[in-house]
Amino acid sequence: MNFLDSVKTRAKANKKTIVLPETLDIRTLKAAHLVLEEGLANVLLIGSEAELKEKAEGLDLSGAIFVDPNNYDRLDELCGAFYELRKDKGLSAEEARKLLKENPVYLGIMLVKAGIADGLVAGACYSTADVLRPSLQILKTAPGASMVSSFFVMVVPDCELGENGVFIFSDCGLIQNPTSEELAAIALSSAKSFESLVKAEPVVAMLSHSTLGSAKHADVDKVALATKLVKEANPSLKVGGEFQADTAIVPSIGKAKAPNDAAAGQANVLVFPDLDSGNIAYKLVQRLAKAEAYGPITQGIAKPVNDLSRGCSAEDIVGVVAITATQCQ
Secondary structure, eight states: OOHHHHHHHHHHHTOOEEEEOOTTSHHHHHHHHHHHHHTOOEEEEESOHHHHHHHTTTOOOTTOEEEOTTSOTTHHHHHHHHHHHHGGGTOOHHHHHHHHHHOHHHHHHHHHHTTSSSEEEEOSSSOHHHHHHHHHHHTOBOTTOSOOEEEEEEEOTTOOHHHHTEEEEESSSSOSSOOHHHHHHHHHHHHHHHHHHHOSOOEEEEEOSSSTTSSOOHHHHHHHHHHHHHHHHOTTSEEEEEEOHHHHHOHHHHHHHOTTOTTTTTOSEEEOSSHHHHHHHHHHHHHHSOOEEEEEEEESBSSOEEEOOTTOOHHHHHHHHHHHHHHHO
């Protein structure tokens, strides 16, 4: 069973309710149809039921839950709760109502906050900032999480490296130039995400252009310190670095360059030193190795909210809904 099939099986076994707020986009409606058809999750769509079913052009949305901000019996309750959350930041009651009625992402996040839904997937139309801003304002960070970061699940075909070709790449979508402390937090969150989603032991590599001091530079020092911080925070976690990429994932090279490091050559969680390297790497692997790339998936938010690429397909949305549903479990 491949990675996505495994995730879908788990999603079906314990159905969660996922909000898809971007209902003006036909990709969202097609994804909702596919999610309902496969039985992956309960789908909550924001908008008028009659209008969305007409727009869906024959897609079956009969199993969806519809929340129309212009006719929703719990809107006053949600507006009041949102106002209470943000009034100290200068939000007025009128502004709270306007945001929930006019911005479907804000309304969707409040539905998650209130427990009416379990998670949210957006980003086909909205930017990452427009998805994460209300998430952090309303849901905030998860207990024990110092920051929010993101990752991609990369599934490389015909590959024996990593976990039979499955890797987590982090952070490839959010944190531009992380400090050592931030890199350590990303690594710890990514290890937990790998264990949760892939159901296998995480082996973390802190990546650099240097392997264990082979180059001297402040950027190398940053990664070396991050590795030390991860080891101190979780002594039982298999983590190594700083490593060049081949040292991290190729057993023969790992053994040659870092013979005393248990993570060398075995890594399935790759932590990149900055956003540029991470984003470039995932796109190259996706295109050149014809890998499946699921993400960016967020980690560190109190409840699961995941971003999409604005170039995503309906099928991509379905995959992220399945992943989000398993995170909700």
